[in-house]
Amino acid sequence: MKEPTEFTITGGHLSDEGVALFVDALxxxxxxxxxxxxxxxxxxxxxxxxxxxxxxxxxxxEDYSGLEQHPYFRLGKGASHPTSAWIWRAAAALAALxxxxxxxxxxxxxxxxxxxxxxxxxxxxxxxSALTPPAANHGPSPGGQELAANFTxxxxxxxxxxxxxxxxxxxxxxxxxxxVVRGTAIRFDWGPRGERQWxxxxxxxxxxxxxxxxxxxxxxRAEKKLGEGLYYWxxxxxxxxxxxxxxxxxxxxPSPRSTNPAQK
Amino acid sequence: xxxxxxxDFELLLKDPNALLLKYQGLIQTIVxxxxxxxxxxxxxxxxxxxxxxxxxxxxxPSIQQHFNGSALLKTYFSAIARNIxxxxxxxxxxxxxxxxxxxxxxxxxxxQTDRYSIQQARSVFGAILVQLGPYEPKxxxxxxxxYRHPVTHEDILHWWPECGNREMNxxxxxxGGDYRHLEDKDIYPxxxxxxxxxxxxVSGNDALRKWTASKIQIILKLLQTAFPGSNFDEEVVRILxxxxxxxxxxxx
Numbered sequence: 001m002k003e004p005t006e007f008t009i010t011g012g013h014l015s016d017e018g019v020a021l022f023v024d025a026l027x028x029x030x031x032x033x034x035x036x037x038x039x040x041x042x043x044x045x046x047x048x049x050x051x052x053x054x055x056x057x058x059x060x061x062e063d064y065s066g067l068e069q070h071p072y073f074r075l076g077k078g079a080s081h082p083t084s085a086w087i088w089r090a091a092a093a094l095a096a097l098x099x100x101x102x103x104x105x106x107x108x109x110x111x112x113x114x115x116x117x118x119x120x121x122x123x124x125x126x127x128x129s130a131l132t133p134p135a136a137n138h139g140p141s142p143g144g145q146e147l148a149a150n151f152t153x154x155x156x157x158x159x160x161x162x163x164x165x166x167x168x169x170x171x172x173x174x175x176x177x178x179x180v181v182r183g184t185a186i187r188f189d190w191g192p193r194g195e196r197q198w199x200x201x202x203x204x205x206x207x208x209x210x211x212x213x214x215x216x217x218x219x220x221r222a223e224k225k226l227g228e229g230l231y232y233w234x235x236x237x238x239x240x241x242x243x244x245x246x247x248x249x250x251x252x253x254p255s256p257r258s259t260n261p262a263q264k
Numbered sequence: 265x266x267x268x269x270x271x272d273f274e275l276l277l278k279d280p281n282a283l284l285l286k287y288q289g290l291i292q293t294i295v296x297x298x299x300x301x302x303x304x305x306x307x308x309x310x311x312x313x314x315x316x317x318x319x320x321x322x323x324x325p326s327i328q329q330h331f332n333g334s335a336l337l338k339t340y341f342s343a344i345a346r347n348i349x350x351x352x353x354x355x356x357x358x359x360x361x362x363x364x365x366x367x368x369x370x371x372x373x374x375x376q377t378d379r380y381s382i383q384q385a386r387s388v389f390g391a392i393l394v395q396l397g398p399y400e401p402k403x404x405x406x407x408x409x410x411y412r413h414p415v416t417h418e419d420i421l422h423w424w425p426e427c428g429n430r431e432m433n434x435x436x437x438x439x440g441g442d443y444r445h446l447e448d449k450d451i452y453p454x455x456x457x458x459x460x461x462x463x464x465x466v467s468g469n470d471a472l473r474k475w476t477a478s479k480i481q482i483i484l485k486l487l488q489t490a491f492p493g494s495n496f497d498e499e500v501v502r503i504l505x506x507x508x509x510x511x512x513x514x515x516x
Contacts (some may be wrong), residue, residue, distance in 0.1 A: 016343045020335035022344075026391045039397050050489045051343075056391045057490030058297045058346050059339070060384045062290070063268050072334050180476055184425055187464050198456070219462050223398050225425070 005202035012041065019051045021072060022092050026056050027064040030073040036224070037201075037212040103225060148228025151248070157232040160244040168237065174219070175247045183226035183249040190235065190243070199236040205229055274339040280324045281343045284317065293314050302493040303353040312352065313441060319348045321441055336364040381491075388490045392483055399479065402459075406440070406476040407505050409451055415439040424462040448473065 014022065022028070022042060025031040031039065042048045070074065161177065172190040175181055188200055198215035202222065207244040211224045228250045275283040292313055299481055300310045309410050323344060331340055362373055401423035408415050420435055427435075452469035457501055480501055487496045 006516075012319050015330075016347070017331060017340055020339035020343045022395075024335050024339050026394055028338075031394045032398065037516050042395050042400050046485070049392070049482070049486055052395055053388060053392055053486040054350075055339070057348055057384065057388050058349075059342055060297065060344075060387060061293050062338075067336075069270075071273075147454050166362065185464070217465075219464060243483050 009127075013045065014038070014042070014048045014051065019048070019055055023047075023055045023059065024050045024064070024070065026052070026058070028067065028070065028073060028075060030070075030075070033073050035209070037209050040212050040214075045206050051142070074238075083137065108259055122141050129256050147228060150205055150227065152205050154203075154232065157203065157207060157244070157246070160234075160241075161232060161245070161246050165225060170243045172244065173245065177245045177247075179247045180250050182251065183228070185221045185223060186226070186247075188215075188233070193218055197238055200233065201236065202231055202233045204227070204231055207232075268355070271332065273331075276324075276328060276331065276337060280321075280328070283337075284320060284324075287338065287469075288313075288317075290338055290342055291320070291345050294342055294349055298349050298353060298492075300493075303349070312349070315346050315352060316345050320344060334389070340410065347418060373472055385487065385491070385500070386504060386507060388484070389508065392486045394480065394506075396482070405480050407501075408509070409455060410448075410476055410480075411442045411502050411505060412446070413509055414441055414443075422495065423499050424458075427462070431461070434458075437481075470508070 018038065019115075020036070022031075022034065025034050042052060043129045170190040170192075172189070174187060198218075200213050200215055200220060201209055201224070202211040202224070204210050210226065211222050213220065213222065228249050228251055230246065230248050232244065232246045234241045234245075268390060272283060272286070275286065295304070295309055295316060296313050298304055305334065310476060315482050320341075327340075327344065331337065336478055342505075356423055385472065393403070401419075404422050405415060405419055408419065415435065417440075418430065420432055424431075435455075435458060439451075443451070455468050459472055463484075477495055483498055483499065483501050486496060487500065
C-alpha cells in the first residue's frame with residue numbers, strides 16, 4: 001500500500017499523482033478508501049481542493065464506470081480498504097499465532113479492570129484454560145485474530161510513549177495515558193493553550209496513521225470511528241513531536257478505571 | 265510496490281508515443297473543456313491540442329520518472345495536460361460564458377450545452393461535498409437549516425452518531441417539518457446548544473452562522489475553479505443543494 005506521504009510534495013500538498021488519485025476516488029465513488037491523512041488534508045486545504053475540483057471538472061466527460069481494476073482502490077461491491085488487506089490479515093493471523101496466550105491474558109485482565117501494563121509480548125504465557133473470550137456485548141468487532149492483533153503493542157511506539165509522556169512539555173493531557181475509551185468522537189485536550197499550531201495523529205497498533213488533524217482549537221474531538229484496539233497518538237507542533245501517548249478503544253461501557261475526561 | 269494492473273503503465277515505459285496516441289481523446293477532452301469555458305477560442309482549439317501534445321512529449325521522461333502507479337495513468341496524464349492548458353491559458357484573455365442553471369431558465373428543454381452544464385455542475389457539487397468529507401455531515405445540517413429544508417433522522421445520526429433519543433426528538437420536532445416561518449435569529453439559538461453538545465464546544469450563535477457562510481464561500485470558489493467562465497452566487501449553491509436533497513428539481 002502506498003504511504004500517504006507518497007502523495008504529497010514539500011509543503012504537505014498533494015502531488016499531481018495525489019490529485020489524480022483523489023479524482024479517481026471521486027470518479028469511482030471510493031473516497032472512503034483514500035488514506036485518512038489525505039482526506040483530512042484536502043478537507044482543510046483550499047489549494048488541493050482547487051486542484052482536485054478543477055481536474056474533476058475538466059474530466060467531466062470521461063467515463064470511468066467500466067473500470068474493473070485500479071492500482072490502489074478495490075473496486076466492486078463490498079470493497080473495503082484498498083491494496084494489501086490480505087497482508088494485514090496474514091500479519092494479524094501470524095501475530096495472533098505467536099502472541100495469543102499473552103493477548104488473551106491481556107484482554108481478560110483489562111476487561112476485569114486490572115491495572116496491568118499491556119506489555120503482552122514480555123508476559124509469561126498464562127494458563128488460558130479458564131479464561132473466556134471478550135464479552136459478546138462488545139458490539140461489532142473483527143474476528144478474534146484480527147482483534148487480537150489490534151491490541152498487540154507496537155514495541156517501537158511503546159518506547160516513544162515511555163519517553164514522550166515523561167519529557168513532554170504538555171500539561172493536563174486528555175485522554176490520559178492508557179485510558180480506555182469508546183471509539184467515537186474521542187476528546188483530546190492539553191495545555192498550554194495559545195496561538196500554537198498543533199497536529200494530532202492517531203496510529204493503530206500496527207503503526208499506521210488512522211487519523212490526522214490540524215488542531216485549530218482545543219479541546220478537539222476526533223470525528224473518526226475507531227474500532228476496538230490499542231491506539232497510539234502523538235502531538236506535533238510546527239517542528240516536532242511533543243507528546244506520545246496511547247489509549248485503548250473498547251465498545252463496552254468503560255469500567256470505573258477507564259472513565260476519563262476524553263469522553264465527557 | 266506491487267505492479268499496478270494498468271496496461272497504460274507498461275506503455276508509458278516502453279512506447280510513450282503509442283501512449284500519447286492513445287490519449288489523444290483525453291487531451292482533446294481537457295482542451296475542449298477549457299474552450300467551452302472561454303479560456304481559448306473555438307478556432308484555436310486544434311492548435312492548443314497540438315501545443316499540449318508537444319509539451320507532454322517533452323515531459324515524458326519526467327512522467328516516467330515520477331509516476332509511481334498509484335493513480336490511473338490516464339488521470340495523472342490529464343492532470344499534466346490540465347496544468348499545461350492552465351499555463352497556456354494565462355496568455356489569453358478570458359471570455360466568460362455564463363452558465364444557465366436557474367429553473368425557469370433553459371434547464372427544461374433548453375440547449376444541450378445548458379443541460380450538460382447542469383449535469384456538470386451537479387457532478388462537481390457532489391465532488392466538492394466529498395472533498396469536504398469530515399465536515400459534510402455538519403454542513404448538510406447547516407445548509408438544510410439555512411435553506412429551511414426538513415432535517416431527517418439520518419441527517420442527525422450522520423452528523424451526531426451519539427445523539428440521544430431526547431435530543432433527536434427535540435431536533436426533529438424543531439426542524440423535521442416545515443419551519444420556513446423561522447428566521448435565522450430564531451434558528452441559531454435553538455440549534456447551537458445541540459452543536460455544542462455534539463462537538464464538545466462552547467460556541468456562540470454567530471460562530472455557527474459564520475462557519476456555514478465560510479463553507480458556502482469555499483463551495484462557490486471551487487465551483488468557480490471548476491467553471492472558470494461562470495459567475496455563480498449562493499443561489500446556485502442553494503439550487504444544487506436542493507437538487508441533491510430532492511433529486512429531479514433540475515431536470516436534464
